[in-house]
Amino acid sequence: MSKQATVPMLTGWGRIPVEGTELVSENLEKATHGAVLSRGLGRSYGDSSLPARKSDKIVGTRLANRILSFDATSGRLRAEAGLSLVEINRLFMPRGYFSPVTPGTKYVTLGGMVASDVHGKNHHVEGCFGEHVSALKIRLADDSVVECTKTENPDLFWGSVGGMGLLGHILEVEVTLHKIASPWIWLDSARMPDIDTFLTGLNEAAPRWPMTMGWIDCLATGSSMGRGILMAGRWATPEEAASAPPKDGPQITFPIDLPNWALNPVTATLFNSLYYWRHLPRHLETIVGPEPFFYPLDAILEWNRAYGSRGFTQYQCVIPRAAGAPAVREFMFLLTKLGGASPLCVIKDCGPEGSGVLSFPLEGTSIAIDMAVSPDLQNIVDRLNEFVIATGGRIYLTKDRFTRSEHFAAMEPRLPRFLALREKWDPKRKLRSAQSVRLFGDRA
Amino acid sequence: MKAVVLGGTTGMGRAIAQQLAARGDSVFLMGIGDDDLAKSAADLKSRHPKGTDSGYAVCDLEKPDTFAKALDVADAALGDFDAVIVTAALFATQDALEADIVLAQRLVTVNYANTVVFCEHARKRLLERGGGHLTVFSSVAGDRGRKPQIIYGSSKAGLSIYLEALDHKFHEKGLNVLCVKPGFVKTGMTAGLKPPPFAGEPDQVARDVISAMDRKKALIYTPGMWALVMLVIRFLPRFIMRKIGF
Numbered sequence: 001m002s003k004q005a006t007v008p009m010l011t012g013w014g015r016i017p018v019e020g021t022e023l024v025s026e027n028l029e030k031a032t033h034g035a036v037l038s039r040g041l042g043r044s045y046g047d048s049s050l051p052a053r054k055s056d057k058i059v060g061t062r063l064a065n066r067i068l069s070f071d072a073t074s075g076r077l078r079a080e081a082g083l084s085l086v087e088i089n090r091l092f093m094p095r096g097y098f099s100p101v102t103p104g105t106k107y108v109t110l111g112g113m114v115a116s117d118v119h120g121k122n123h124h125v126e127g128c129f130g131e132h133v134s135a136l137k138i139r140l141a142d143d144s145v146v147e148c149t150k151t152e153n154p155d156l157f158w159g160s161v162g163g164m165g166l167l168g169h170i171l172e173v174e175v176t177l178h179k180i181a182s183p184w185i186w187l188d189s190a191r192m193p194d195i196d197t198f199l200t201g202l203n204e205a206a207p208r209w210p211m212t213m214g215w216i217d218c219l220a221t222g223s224s225m226g227r228g229i230l231m232a233g234r235w236a237t238p239e240e241a242a243s244a245p246p247k248d249g250p251q252i253t254f255p256i257d258l259p260n261w262a263l264n265p266v267t268a269t270l271f272n273s274l275y276y277w278r279h280l281p282r283h284l285e286t287i288v289g290p291e292p293f294f295y296p297l298d299a300i301l302e303w304n305r306a307y308g309s310r311g312f313t314q315y316q317c318v319i320p321r322a323a324g325a326p327a328v329r330e331f332m333f334l335l336t337k338l339g340g341a342s343p344l345c346v347i348k349d350c351g352p353e354g355s356g357v358l359s360f361p362l363e364g365t366s367i368a369i370d371m372a373v374s375p376d377l378q379n380i381v382d383r384l385n386e387f388v389i390a391t392g393g394r395i396y397l398t399k400d401r402f403t404r405s406e407h408f409a410a411m412e413p414r415l416p417r418f419l420a421l422r423e424k425w426d427p428k429r430k431l432r433s434a435q436s437v438r439l440f441g442d443r444a
Numbered sequence: 445m446k447a448v449v450l451g452g453t454t455g456m457g458r459a460i461a462q463q464l465a466a467r468g469d470s471v472f473l474m475g476i477g478d479d480d481l482a483k484s485a486a487d488l489k490s491r492h493p494k495g496t497d498s499g500y501a502v503c504d505l506e507k508p509d510t511f512a513k514a515l516d517v518a519d520a521a522l523g524d525f526d527a528v529i530v531t532a533a534l535f536a537t538q539d540a541l542e543a544d545i546v547l548a549q550r551l552v553t554v555n556y557a558n559t560v561v562f563c564e565h566a567r568k569r570l571l572e573r574g575g576g577h578l579t580v581f582s583s584v585a586g587d588r589g590r591k592p593q594i595i596y597g598s599s600k601a602g603l604s605i606y607l608e609a610l611d612h613k614f615h616e617k618g619l620n621v622l623c624v625k626p627g628f629v630k631t632g633m634t635a636g637l638k639p640p641p642f643a644g645e646p647d648q649v650a651r652d653v654i655s656a657m658d659r660k661k662a663l664i665y666t667p668g669m670w671a672l673v674m675l676v677i678r679f680l681p682r683f684i685m686r687k688i689g690f
């Protein structure tokens with residue numbers, strides 16, 4: 001083994017490293033003893049899964065992936081927190097079941113889905129993942145292990161749902177999978193020429209479709225500002241579906257770190273125009289497999305290397321419905337003006353706020369944009385946050401790396417409730433992350 | 445196959461148990477923790493609901509008096525097993541072993557003495573029923589005395605020699621002894637160590653091992669690249685081994 005003193009590093013999906021190591025173990029009950037944070041597959045973009053201090057004991061859960069029970073009539077699944085959505089899909093789709101909520105990548109763990117209370121294309125109908133969870137087994141800061149449900153320790157339950165791992169280590173998760181009519185998706189997609197049409201389109205699609213979302217070309221300006229493609233879908237009926245189950249496409253791994261300049265305004269604009277006009281007919285109806293529908297980015301493993309060694313972040317906020325379409329238009333305008341635009345920009349209308357104390361979505365429009373690290377980035381995030389605060393909106397912690405604590409407090413009226421829960425369940429603030437140091441002022 | 449997997453709750457043993465169950469083989473789990481075994485058995489059942497029910501029994505390599513009883517339970521559950529796979533072992537860094545003589549003694553006892561005793565029980569039963577598979581995890585660490593793995597390596601070296609000779613003696617009687625020599629594999633055992641080039645994944649190792657069992661091989665290096673790496677290391681002269689760090 002080489003003797004060179006390389007410092008062990010951990011990163012989130014945005015590849016901005018901090019010093020630290022994770023202890024990966026099949027046995028969470030043993031490994032989480034004395035640990036200060038758990039992490040799953042590290043798909044959170046920012047610093048929510050990263051250590052506050054390099055000596056902090058961080059447990060990697062991905063090997064703890066046993067299925068403890070599955071009831072084929074109700075769809076109720078109980079499993080260890082490291083079980084990934086890849087595995088759940090692989091095992092249960094052929095049996096006619098699918099996760100009630102899925103994020104845009106399948107490389108996430110059950111624990112991560114609970115801790116971020118993830119949402120998907122069906123948020124306006126099904127809410128977040130936590131709504132479908134019936135029980136959690138948690139190791140608390142004092143090292144005791146408790147079971148919590150919506151009626152047993154409900155405050156711990158709803159605090160942990162969306163609690164970014166700060167109330168306890170989730171050891172086991174019980175969630176009810178949904179029956180699906182077929183393993184295929186009926187997809188309805190349409191080109192939207194500008195942001196106003198887009199918002200109306202999303203609004204109109206919501207009552208008619210269980211799943212909606214849109215991709216925005218946020219580099220387009222002027223009258224095309226906010227143009228993009230609106231996608232709506234539902235599980236296909238057995239009659240509509242192909243007789244064979246969908247096949248996985250080829251799995252490509254992004255081979256290298258691209259140089260930092262590779263993704264620049266010129267290449268990004270080119271990419272976006274191609275993507276927009278590739279959707280040649282204005283309106284399209286097709287049957288597609290779940291992979292391209294739910295997980296288009298998973299087709300290329302480690303695509304985050306496209307941003308180069310500088311790393312990147314994702315800015316995701318939700319602007320309340322009450323602020324109206326003009327606020328969304330203004331946001332897009334501000335984003336373009338600040339130069340924060342990039343190829344990946346996703347829009348989704350969210351349903352009502354759920355019960356997770358720090359859960360992200362609220363009724364309104366969520367916008368997510370990838371941004372490469374640059375000297376301007378902090379300023380862009382600050383300005384966007386000020387705008388979002390003024391609308392009464394908020395940001396998504398699992399994507400965040402740059403928000404200031406003052407801004408977070410200003411956008412989060414629920415913060416005192418969460419802090420009270422931490423006071424109750426972890427009075428010494430043993431559990432912490434790089435993010436909790438930044439946003440909650442925990443000691444590093 | 446009707447297979448017993450000692451160590452089947454974690455790491456490469458778990459991967460082997462899952463792959464065997466996936467192709468319809470019966471799997472019986474052995475390990476230390478009752479609760480842990482129950483969870484792994486439930487996992488196999490949930491993943492492969494159509495598969496045969498897998499049982500389990502506690503078998504602790506530090507307690508040789510548990511061996512015969514555990515094998516009895518396995519025989520009863522499976523109706524005479526025809527394959528025994530041993531992945532269970534202890535691992536610790538050379539620094540840790542030098543600092544803790546009690547741990548060193550436990551490790552050599554578990555990895556060598558008691559594993560041999562367990563294999564003796566298992567191979568006698570297999571031979572009585574006309575043969576079968578005895579697949580045991582040794583390590584590339586047992587191929588050459590090396591500074592970072594003096595004690596662990598020697599425990600595996602002893603085990604490799606035992607398995608080699610067992611094959612020589614009983615091959616004709618239908619006992620397929622397979623000595624598995626993994627290189628670095630990313631499991632809980634190596635968590636915290638920096639993976640070298642050619643580090644493997646448990647699933648890949650499990651595929652290699654099952655295919656070697658099917659082909660009745662006596663020895664495999666897995667991932668395969670480690671056969672070459674060890675070929676070079678076995679031939680390095682002493683003066684070089686004294687100089688280098690690995």
Ligand SMILES: Cc1cc2nc3c(=O)[nH]c(=O)nc-3n(C[C@H](O)[C@H](O)[C@H](O)COP(=O)(O)OP(=O)(O)OC[C@H]3O[C@@H](n4cnc5c(N)ncnc54)[C@H](O)[C@@H]3O)c2cc1C
Pocket residue numbers: 013037038039040041042043044045048049061081082102103104105107108109110111112113115116117118119120164165166168169170171297398399433
């Ligand atoms: C391409 C891509 C698309 C995405 N799309 C969406 C989307 O559509 N909707 C959405 O909501 N999210 C989305 N995400 C974000 C992702 O779903 C979340 O960040 C998710 O939490 C990642 O899961 P993980 O297992 O990788 O957790 P990690 O990133 O490892 O950890 C995330 C947080 O969960 C905590 N945590 C993890 N495991 C445990 C545990 N066992 N106990 C306690 N705390 C734990 C960590 O401490 C951390 O705070 C996307 C991410 C990517 C990369």
Ligand SMILES: NC(=O)c1ccc[n+]([C@@H]2O[C@H](COP(=O)([O-])OP(=O)(O)OC[C@H]3O[C@@H](n4cnc5c(N)ncnc54)[C@H](OP(=O)(O)O)[C@@H]3O)[C@@H](O)[C@H]2O)c1
Pocket residue numbers: 450451452453454455456457475476477480503504505506530531532533534535554581582583584585625626627628629630631632633634
């Ligand atoms: N990983 C590598 O890089 C590597 C390389 C070369 C060789 N190997 C060998 O490959 C085999 C499998 O290792 P792995 O990496 O899959 O590690 P692992 O997951 O840690 O497997 C070791 C297993 O042994 C069990 N065990 C420990 N002490 C025991 C005892 N007294 N009685 C019964 N079971 C006991 C452990 O149980 P608990 O979890 O309950 O303690 C665990 O299930 C081992 O023989 C190892 O030496 C591994």
